[in-house]
Amino acid sequence: MPQQKVYLVGAGIAGWEGFGSKALEVINKADVLIGHKRHLDIFPDFAGEKQVLGDLSLMLDFLKKTEKRVVVLGSGDPNFFGVGRFLLRNLPKERVEIFPNVTSIQYAFARIKEPWDDAIFVSVHGRGMKGAIDRIIAAEKVAILTDETNSPAAIAKELIARGAEGYDAWLCEDLGMAGEKFTRTDVKGLVDISASALNILILIKAWEPSLTQYPLMGIDDDEFATAKKLITKQEVRAVTLGKLQLQDDLIMWDIGAGSGSVSIEASNLLPNGRIFALEKNPQYLAFIRDNLKKFVARNVMLIEAYAPEGLDDLPDPDRVFIGGSGGMLDEIIDAVARRLKPDGRIVLNAVTLDTLTKAVEFLEDHGYTVEVTCVNIAKTRGLTEYKMFEAHNPVYIVAAWKGEE
Structure with a gap:
């Protein structure tokens, strides 16, 4: 007998309003709801079993064995730096059905009124900055998912050390929450800001030192x-x-x-x-x-x-x-x-x-x-x-x- 599908549903910025009708129907019919506590709390009246998302390997073991109808909650589009990559790599793709939502990055660009189709996207969340800085400095526009160690201030210090400080910076904190905050500054200004743990950093190239007097090759x-x-x-x-x-x-x-x-x-x-x-x-x-x-x-x-x-x-x-x-x-x-x-x-x-x-x-x-x-x-x-x-x-x-x- 084929196993039940695993439904991967993205939670939007605005809680209940962030879910489409089809996604809500899938959640209401589920036997098990898995997600971070902040996502599970969106559904206080859910009648089935709730599991807090922790160790991914334990969740995978459960999904491989269960015959129950399971919904896994993720943030925004779960295929974008989310749990979708893990599930698609470890489960048959035909068993996974995905309901994407608006990502926090989409939301952030919309709030600062800046197009995002020409941006690149970098995550230093749990990954470290060494390779990320190389990608950032080659970009005209970049959105960065940070963490407490690889914070906006830490990223700014690395950019300054590399001579790449010619960016306008938008620090987007606690998106969709009561204390939602958007701060416009520059790379040097980021150094002095203690950002919320939940933040997105957007950098947009504003200037760079003029090197027009130097050729690409043949510098004296x-x-x-x-x-x-x-x-x-x-x-x-x-x-x-x-x-x-x-x-x-x-x-x-x-x-x-x-x-x-x-x-x-x-x-x-x-x-x-x-x-x-x-x-x-x-x-x-x-x-x-x-x-x-x-x-x-x-x-x-x-x-x-x-x-x-x-x-x-x-x-x-x-x-x-x-x-x-x-x-x-x-x-x-x-x-x-x-x-x-x-x-x-x-x-x-x-x-x-x-x-x-x-x-x-x-x-x-x-x-x-x-x-x-x-x-x-x-x-x-x-x-x-x-x-x-x-x-x-x-x-x-x-x-x-x-x-x-």
């Missing part, structure tokens, strides 16, 4: 703060970025980031990607922080670590640039080879024949196809009456990938 070397002019030069950066074959939303590691010049120009070419710039040398850390802030490189995350130790907690890369190895080139290539995605690419810059020889040998030993490009740059230098070319030291750009040439 003098624009970067650096130590002793130790920087991947403008022309070499251009060839390096070309060899990396960057695309819109890739993940890139910049190992031995130095001044961060390669990461910064790569970020312009990866507007929806993520770049992790590893640097531990205290001589460079102040410079790279200044450069990341100056060029508003929001999708570049500075990782204060020496490779390969600092790579363990990073997501697997699509592209890896090795600008410096600190004498650990073999170990770094070994670590990268274990994590690089199958269609990924490694690019390494060498200025000595020793580094070039070792890089090619190590990469080929790990099964990579290797291409080396020697870049010889000479730039004009003015004399009293004439100009002459002044040669720079050659740079060897090593590109490696799995597969045939």
